[in-house]
Amino acid sequence: MKLKHKRSPCSIAGTLDFLGDKWTLILIRDLLGGKKRYNEFLASPEKIPTNILASRLKMMEEAGIVNKQRYSAHLRRFEYILTERGRDLWPVLQEIARWGKKHIDDTWDGPDWFWAGDKEKLKN
Secondary structure, eight states: OOOSSOSOSOHHHHHHHHHOSSSHHHHHHHHHTTOOBHHHHHTSTTOOOHHHHHHHHHHHHHTTSEEEEEEETTTTEEEEEEOHHHHTTHHHHHHHHHHHHHHSTTOOOOOHHHHHOOGGGGOO
C-alpha cells in the first residue's frame, strides 16, 4: 500500500499515518463484526459523523482494506467487505483491546467471536 502522506520510513509511523485517526479502527471492528452497510456503521455507539464515515470508507477502499459492492440493482446502495489486507488487522485490534482492558477502567471484554480469531469465517 502506498501512502499519500508518510512522516518517515518507520513502519510504526507509517501504520499510524493510515490507521491513527479515531475512526478507522472502529470501522474495521464493525466490519469484523459483520456490519457492511452505511446505516449499520452509523448505528454504532460511537456515532461517527456521516461526512467522516464517507471519507473513511473511501480511504479504506482506495487502500485495499475494503471492497465496495453494490447490493441493490434499483438504488445506488453499496456494502463494504473486508479484504484479506483488512482481515489481517484483526490481531492488531485484539492486542489493542487487551491493552485497553488491562489499563483503562470500565472497558468491555468484547464478544466471543472477536477473540476467536477465525479469519476464514470473515470471507464473504
